[in-house]
Amino acid sequence: MSIRKEKKALTRSALINAALQLVEEGGNFATISIREIAKQAGIVPTAFYRHFKDTNELGLNLVDELSSCLRQLIRSAREQSENSTQLISHSIRIFDEHLSSHRELLVFMTQGRSGGTPSIRNAIRNELNVFALEIVNDLSQQQSFPTLNSAQLKMVADLIVSTLAYSATDLLDLSDNPVLKTERLSLLEAQCRVIFLGAAEWKA
Amino acid sequence: MSIRKEKKALTRSALINAALQLVEEGGNFATISIREIAKQAGIVPTAFYRHFKDTNELGLNLVDELSSCLRQLIRSAREQSENSTQLISHSIRIFDEHLSSHRELLVFMTQGRSGGTPSIRNAIRNELNVFALEIVNDLSQQQSFPTLNSAQLKMVADLIVSTLAYSATDLLDLSDNPVLKTERLSLLEAQCRVIFLGAAEWKA
DNA sequence: GTTAACTGTGTACAAGTGTACATTTAATTC
DNA sequence: GAATTAAATGTACACTTGTACACAGTTAAC
Helix, strand or coil: CCHHHHHHHHHHHHHHHHHHHHHHCCCCHHHCCHHHHHHHHCCCHHHHHHCCCCHHHHHHHHHHHHHHHHHHHHHHHHHHHCCCCCHHHHHHHHHHHHHHHCHHHHHHHHHHHHHCCHHHHHHHHHHHHHHHHHHHHHHHHCCCCCCCCHHHHHHHHHHHHHHHHHHHHHHHHCCCCHHHHHHHHHHHHHHHHHHHHHHHHCCC | CCHHHHHHHHHHHHHHHHHHHHHHCCCCHHHCCHHHHHHHHCCCHHHHHHCCCCHHHHHHHHHHHHHHHHHHHHHHHHHHHCCCCCHHHHHHHHHHHHHHHCHHHHHHHHHHHHHCCHHHHHHHHHHHHHHHHHHHHHHHHCCCCCCCCHHHHHHHHHHHHHHHHHHHHHHHHCCCCHHHHHHHHHHHHHHHHHHHHHHHHCCC
16 A cells, blocks of 8 residues: 555544544534544544545444444354353353443444434444344354244344344443443343243244 | 413423424434524523523433323333233334324434433433333233243343334334334334243243 | 645634523512 | 513624635655
8 A cells, every 4th residue: 555545544544533532432423523533533624524524424434343343243252152052141241342342333333323314323223234144144053043944033133133232322331330230231141041032932 | 370380381391392303303312402492492592591401401301201201101002902912012003103103202212322411311221211110010910921020020121121112213214114114013023022932931 | 856646734714502691571479 | 550570582702613725745656
């Protein structure tokens, strides 16, 4: 890559990280201004336009970051649970670790899924759909529910994703309270078990 | 009530309705300004302060509105499902009707649960908790799951609420697409059935 | 080595924001 | 009916916002 493109990519990711940091510091992405982001990134406001048309376009790029974050989550969960009977509790532990290590992105996700612009909402919905499809893949490969066809597996996977995503909002808010966070994690685990039990009992 | 207090209550609710309308028109509550709300309510910006300290305080009052909206939802669901075997599909139909008739409030709820200020997030969390407790009440009264103690019922109720709340974001976005909305509703219904099946199978 | 292209800077401006404060209007109290 | 009280108005000010535009400094292309 040429020096110029390299430098451009550098300040571009500085902008992305700036936005994420502002979100993590308690800001709502919808209320963050171009000037704030530029300031945080250490560039002049008007330079923002060399990289993104507006904050919405930057947001769509944050969804791309989210996408790879979720893929990474799936990958970690697969490695861990390959030779394990405690699939659920292991996966949830890894989920929790991701909530800590990619806090900003997951705050952005929970915010954006319901409060973002229409295009951002759609983009996030799409990523969560991909995520659910990955789970379908795993469930069918592990033969977790041999009586379910792929459409039914997808329904269950969507429920798991929904439960995880919903809990993310709570867990991200509880990151400074280990006791309540542990409680919320056990709740999540119990709920996932209920889902697995129900899926095993499912009949057309 | 005196004339003065009556008028004050009137413009107060005009402010509340103005905020809700702006939210329904696609705005994010977090980005709505005092001036916008006042304009929509037909008063001058500074008059806003006679009623609320800031938009956050108004938001907390919206949560109160949400509270009674949710109580009403529970009440309707109870009436309908008293003499019915199809408890789930009936309840979901009523949920859907509430999504239409109280659109603004439920958009506010989904936005605020993850994107509101800390105090608004907490207030909404609290309302959803009360909602879950009402469900616990119903489940234990109907003896739906005689093997579960109240803590376990609460866990299941939380899962139901989580599933409903998560689906609300999707359903509110699909209100202009009957086909996809019906699909999403069947998905929700199937997922609730999975939860009920799982809850019935639950063992300590 | 010169020219062209592009990233980041600095300035500028109109529009929108929260809110303090003085003023008007109308209801309540006496 | 006069005095008081409170809601709504109108004006004003200091910020912040998005973004247009001219410019400077570097890299790329020839």
